Amino acid sequence: MGEIMEPVTVEQSETLPESEPAAKTVAAIDLGSNSLRLVVAQVLPDGRIEPLERLQRAVRLGQDTFRRGRLGTQTMRAAVAVLRDYRQMLQLYNVERIRAVATSAVREAGNADTFLDRIFMATDLHVDVIGTSQESRLTVSAVRH
Numbered sequence: 001m002g003e004i005m006e007p008v009t010v011e012q013s014e015t016l017p018e019s020e021p022a023a024k025t026v027a028a029i030d031l032g033s034n035s036l037r038l039v040v041a042q043v044l045p046d047g048r049i050e051p052l053e054r055l056q057r058a059v060r061l062g063q064d065t066f067r068r069g070r071l072g073t074q075t076m077r078a079a080v081a082v083l084r085d086y087r088q089m090l091q092l093y094n095v096e097r098i099r100a101v102a103t104s105a106v107r108e109a110g111n112a113d114t115f116l117d118r119i120f121m122a123t124d125l126h127v128d129v130i131g132t133s134q135e136s137r138l139t140v141s142a143v144r145h
Helices: 061-068 073-092 112-121 132-145
Strands: 023-029 034-042 048-059 097-102 127-129
Touching: 023 073, 034 073, 034 132, 048 073, 073 112, 112 127
Parallel strands: 023 097, 097 127
Antiparallel strands: 023 034, 034 048
16 A cells, blocks of 8 residues: 655755846826927836936917907817827836826816817827916926936
8 A cells, every 4th residue: 555655844954036126118298388299218226217208299278269269160170189199108118107197288278178188189188277386396307307
């Protein structure tokens, strides 16, 4: 018949090296009064930020809003076209997190909700309309980096 075996203990002689957390690819989009800006960056495990791409396209959202109180159809179309291009860029970089913000030109437009809906439907981007104090804080932060 079978022989009874003693239990075997295995000791781990080496510990496997812990894998370092991977860098995350993030993006910021700013829908400003005069231009739409995109920054794609890597956030390294130590917290440093390394920009990978910076794009800026002139779309004068403020020109319509500050003259007529609303965004014009052509201006909205131009902005959505730029944001579609930016969205393709984000897919190429496999961006994990996107923050899109709009400032005074959208905040003060009477048809801002329509514009934001068009952006979402065309690009699947959710744009936060930020207030003046948050806009100021983000501007100061951007200058520091």
